[in-house]
Amino acid sequence: MTPQSMHDAIEEWESNVEALATETTLVCSRCITDTDLWTSVEPAEEPGLCGFCGTQGNCVTFENLEPVIVEVIGQFYVSVEESGAFHDDGEWSEHVEDIQNIVNELLQDAVDSDVQAPLVRYVSSRNAVQYGFVRTRDLWASLYEFHEGDWHRFVEEARAGEPLKAAAGLAAALNPTVRRLFAKITEVATLEDRFREAQPLLWRCRPGPLVADYCHAQELGTAPDGMASAGRLNAAGHSCFYGSTTKRGAVIESAKHGGADVELWAGRFTPSRGVFHLDVMEVPDAPSPFAPDAADTHDAIEFLARFAETIRQPNNPEDTQHYLPTQIFTAYLIASQDGPEAIRFASSIDPTSENWVVFVDRDHCVDSQAPDEPELYLVLEPETVEHLIANDFIGDSV
Numbered sequence: 404m405t406p407q408s409m410h411d412a413i414e415e416w417e418s419n420v421e422a423l424a425t426e427t428t429l430v431c432s433r434c435i436t437d438t439d440l441w442t443s444v445e446p447a448e449e450p451g452l453c454g455f456c457g458t459q460g461n462c463v464t465f466e467n468l469e470p471v472i473v474e475v476i477g478q479f480y481v482s483v484e485e486s487g488a489f490h491d492d493g494e495w496s497e498h499v500e501d502i503q504n505i506v507n508e509l510l511q512d513a514v515d516s517d518v519q520a521p522l523v524r525y526v527s528s529r530n531a532v533q534y535g536f537v538r539t540r541d542l543w544a545s546l547y548e549f550h551e552g553d554w555h556r557f558v559e560e561a562r563a564g565e566p567l568k569a570a571a572g573l574a575a576a577l578n579p580t581v582r583r584l585f586a587k588i589t590e591v592a593t594l595e596d597r598f599r600e601a602q603p604l605l606w607r608c609r610p611g612p613l614v615a616d617y618c619h620a621q622e623l624g625t626a627p628d629g630m631a632s633a634g635r636l637n638a639a640g641h642s643c644f645y646g647s648t649t650k651r652g653a654v655i656e657s658a659k660h661g662g663a664d665v666e667l668w669a670g671r672f673t674p675s676r677g678v679f680h681l682d683v684m685e686v687p688d689a690p691s692p693f694a695p696d697a698a699d700t701h702d703a704i705e706f707l708a709r710f711a712e713t714i715r716q717p718n719n720p721e722d723t724q725h726y727l728p729t730q731i732f733t734a735y736l737i738a739s740q741d742g743p744e745a746i747r748f749a750s751s752i753d754p755t756s757e758n759w760v761v762f763v764d765r766d767h768c769v770d771s772q773a774p775d776e777p778e779l780y781l782v783l784e785p786e787t788v789e790h791l792i793a794n795d796f797i798g799d800s801v
């Protein structure tokens with residue numbers, strides 16, 4: 404294509420979009436690919452000739468579609484002026500999006516590609532505001548506004564060796580919006596079958612020289628309550644068991660903290676029974692934004708996705724801020740009556756390995772045989788225990 408003919412093609416496309424961006428433009432049900440969007444406008448349907456695919460059928464106008472789209476925007480966004488965002492040094496205090504991008508993204512998977520540009524033009528030209536929009540529903544960010552006093556009390560209690568009491572107190576202190584969304588996450592996870600039972604064999608390492616002889620469950624398993632350092636899922640003081648389904652995975656995780664030359668004691672634990680857990684190895688797909696209750700479900704899945712992404716990164720104990728939302732959500736989970744006993748998640752450093760955090764304290768890590776009770780124990784297999792140097796085991800892969 405010559406530059407001139409390219410230019411002509413763009414002009415033609417432009418005037419085509421412009422001509423179709425009017426209130427009376429008809430779209431048929433086949434060109435509206437999102438069934439939830441179609442359901443919302445269906446009451447207005449009438450027979451007509453589709454302005455896009457050219458077939459005769461049940462159609463609605465752009466004028467019918469606009470209020471539905473605007474309502475969905477209203478569930479996710481607020482104008483900059485209404486949001487209280489402020490301008491400082493030439494930058495907005497919040498991430499600002501313009502209406503065109505917002506509508507474009509909303510319609511991406513909702514209408515046929517020929518419909519998209521004219522409809523975006525029609526809706527955004529009628530709904531532009533001076534400074535653009537900001538997202539109203541960032542649960543992750545709202546957790547950083549969590550009352551510092553409540554968080555300190557939580558950490559204090561966890562350090563005092565009462566992690567469950569601490570978690571219950573923290574869950575009670577959550578603001579209603581956060582609590583509602585956490586409840587929604589639990590609901591979505593239940594619907595998507597992410598609460599499961601499994602009995603994984605879990606490798607765990609503890610740094611130490613040969614003479615330390617960490618060959619018993621209480622030495623190799625969960626640290627005593629009150630002593631644990633903060634992790635991806637636990638606040639300082641709340642001990643839990645981090646393990647990997649492969650020895651390699653466990654060694655790499657430890658080498659990330661201690662360096663490639665770190666000396667480790669390693670051993671494998673078996674759960675005494677099936678472990679009821681939240682599975683975030685894969686995160687469910689978000690529903691259509693036009694589905695009933697979509698905004699809450701979106702927030703829930705977005706949070707879950709970010710949760711999974713954050714915890715799969717190697718732990719950096721220095722970076723406590725980074726894990727605040729995952730720690731708060733975990734505290735909420737373990738505080739609930741029938742909450743999970745563990746979380747299963749992916750590892751970013753070894754794709755063949757699964758990571759698990761099991762909420763058992765040191766008293767529930769035992770040698771050889773679990774007591775005959777329904778409570779969950781992690782039982783060390785003595786024949787798996789060995790001392791190794793990370794580098795020798797994993798080679799140059801770290």
Ligand SMILES: [Zn+2]
Pocket residue numbers: 430431432433434453454455456457458
């Ligand atoms: Zn059509």
